[in-house]
Amino acid sequence: DVKVTQSSRYLVKRTGEKVFLECVQDMDHENMFWYRQDPGLGLRLIYFSYDVKMKEKGDIPEGYSVSREKKERFSLILESASTNQTSMYLCASSPGGSPFYNEQFFGPGTRLTVL
């Protein structure tokens, strides 16, 4: 079974703090993704990566950055957290080839609250 793990299930941070969300997959997938999930808005893509050190912006990259130094790990960084970044963050991975034709495997999510 593909396993995608996220470093925290719940996180509470203060406005202005730098926040790191970590994601690790164990199936040697080339593609990795970060989404945020909000009620009534569905899933929105923040960033994705199709290879080590490669990254592409998704629909809502503002206020976020990412890092992919190793194939299995994809980090989402909030440089200066704001209250409107309170959300559920989902990481996903998929096999090589087109990132968007293949099934994506999701992590359990990190619920981030910014006070």
Added chain:
Amino acid sequence: AQRVTQPEKLLSVFKGAPVELKCNYSYSGSPELFWYVQYSRQRLQLLLRHISRESIKGFTADLNKGETSFHLKKPFAQEEDSAMYYCAAGARNTPLVFGKGTRLSVIA
């Protein structure tokens, strides 16, 4: 712009009744269509995709290119089908676009 529309936020049906979750898409080219499901306290997972043409847990989805729809159907709903369902469309070089989701509630 690529768009996936799920017109119902909430759908309630009685156990044993037919279920249809609607999905319409606006997408250039030939997208691949997916249905993802999230059961309570579980991670989001793929339910089925158009290219596989499978029936998973009794669910099927037919692609209607003329109506640009990919509705999810099941003839007899079960309580364990209660979940959040997301329709999604992706293309070779275009990020996957998700609908806003439909919460299905199956009433005993």
